[in-house]
Amino acid sequence: MMEMNVKPEELAWNDQGLIPAIVQDYYSKKTLMMAWMNRESLEISIREKMTCFYSRSRRTLWRKGETSGNRQHIVSVSADCDRDTLLIEVIKDGPACHTGAESCFFEPVFQNEEIGPFSYEGLYEMLKGRKTQPKEGSYTTYLFEKGLDKILKKVGEECTEVIIAAAKKDKEETVYEIADLCYHVMVLMAEAGISVEDVTKELAGRHVVDHKVKQEYMK
Numbered sequence: 379m380m381e382m383n384v385k386p387e388e389l390a391w392n393d394q395g396l397i398p399a400i401v402q403d404y405y406s407k408k409t410l411m412m413a414w415m416n417r418e419s420l421e422i423s424i425r426e427k428m429t430c431f432y433s434r435s436r437r438t439l440w441r442k443g444e445t446s447g448n449r450q451h452i453v454s455v456s457a458d459c460d461r462d463t464l465l466i467e468v469i470k471d472g473p474a475c476h477t478g479a480e481s482c483f484f485e486p487v488f489q490n491e492e493i494g495p496f497s498y499e500g501l502y503e504m505l506k507g508r509k510t511q512p513k514e515g516s517y518t519t520y521l522f523e524k525g526l527d528k529i530l531k532k533v534g535e536e537c538t539e540v541i542i543a544a545a546k547k548d549k550e551e552t553v554y555e556i557a558d559l560c561y562h563v564m565v566l567m568a569e570a571g572i573s574v575e576d577v578t579k580e581l582a583g584r585h586v587v588d589h590k591v592k593q594e595y596m597k
Contacts (some may be wrong), residue, residue: 380594384457389461395417396414397416397463398462401474402466404497406553411475415464416461464578499574539558
């Protein structure tokens, strides 16, 4: 069994012997779901390195994905400062929600319009939407309509712009050009069917990037 800094008996279980567990995607850090655990389900989860929860309605243990196949491989389990809530980072095999959604949290209740949330995942989904549902006057739609050659040309142009700005040591301009490059690269990703998660997994798999780069230069 994996060594724990906080032992199960040191957690603040509620009167029913349960503790809430928030499940988070290891790569994107997106909140996937919330479920309950008892002492046994926590021990099973740690032993099997797969999430196992306790159903309050059925009063029984259930392993995530045992029927759907959408299992969750545990990376880490942490307790909050009061030790009455768990945060579980996982690598998922499929959607977390029984509806087929990636996350169980998709019903908007409130959004502060003065603060526009940004994420690479959100940008990527918007780009895919412009491809499948073209919007008149949209620059992104224009790129998809022109096709791969045009997208590749723009990526090349933006690479050059980044180099020029960086060579001038102009931080503000360099940030601006890097943002342009990131956008066009993500258009390319959407065109090629490469997701943000695909790239994140590739980077996460390179445990020591500098070491890998050094090996490439030594070939």
